[in-house]
Amino acid sequence: MNEPTAQPSGSEPSGSEPSGSGASGSERVKRVLTDHNAPDLLYGAVVAGSVLAISSAHAPSSGHVAFVTIVVTAIYWLAHVYVDAVGNRFRDSDRTMFGRVVESMRESFEVLVGCVPPIAVFGLARLFGADISMAALIALWFTVAVLVVAGAGAAYLAGVRGWPLVLESAISGLFGVFVILLKYLLH
Numbered sequence: 001m002n003e004p005t006a007q008p009s010g011s012e013p014s015g016s017e018p019s020g021s022g023a024s025g026s027e028r029v030k031r032v033l034t035d036h037n038a039p040d041l042l043y044g045a046v047v048a049g050s051v052l053a054i055s056s057a058h059a060p061s062s063g064h065v066a067f068v069t070i071v072v073t074a075i076y077w078l079a080h081v082y083v084d085a086v087g088n089r090f091r092d093s094d095r096t097m098f099g100r101v102v103e104s105m106r107e108s109f110e111v112l113v114g115c116v117p118p119i120a121v122f123g124l125a126r127l128f129g130a131d132i133s134m135a136a137l138i139a140l141w142f143t144v145a146v147l148v149v150a151g152a153g154a155a156y157l158a159g160v161r162g163w164p165l166v167l168e169s170a171i172s173g174l175f176g177v178f179v180i181l182l183k184y185l186l187h
Contacts, residue, residue, distance in 0.1 A: 026157050037110040042150055044114020046175055047076050049143035052118060053183035056136035062126045065136065066119055073115040081105050118143050133187070140183060144176030 023031065048069050055068040084107075085100040092100065121142040125135035151172020155165050 037107065038150065038154075040108050040110035041114035042147065043080075044073060044077075044111040044116075045118055045143050045146055046114075046179070047073050047111070048115035048118040049140050049176060049179045050182065052122060052136045052139050053179050054186060056132050057183070057186040059132050062123070062132055062135070065132060066123065069115065069119055069122075073112060077108065077111040080108055080111060084108065117146065136183065137180070140176065140180050144173050144180070147176045148173035 051069040051072045052065060055065045055072075059065045059068075081101060081104045084104040085097060088095075088100050088104070089097075118139045122135050122139040125138040126132070130138060148169050152165060152169035155168040160168060
């Protein structure tokens, strides 16, 4: 006859989560990434990296590169908001355009946030003495690293392991490598 073993006061049976958490570590990470719209953060980083590559080719100043990167990313974000709002008209014909635009702005704000890290890395590289072209290249390699980590993290959380995980990570990084190739083609 199997009798349940007594648990010390305040402890949970093995294999279960402590009271109040209700989710495993990977489930909590998934929830955080979903809550913060990780795909839009990555879009912002890729857009910022692309603009950094182009604007640093013959830029008169660091400020010009940063300003252009912010403005183009904001324009991209506004285009994303507009297309989303118009596209949602087919699913939500009762809401006003204004309501859909405001909702889309709120839901895709992370595109703007995603441009901050590459610009910050660019600025830090300039602060530490890199010229404009090298600072942009450092920011682009940083963006590649972010894409690889994001791709690997998403695949890992989805249960991908081994060579398929390596392959998914590499494919994610290729987007950043294409941007670096663009930079070299412009110089």
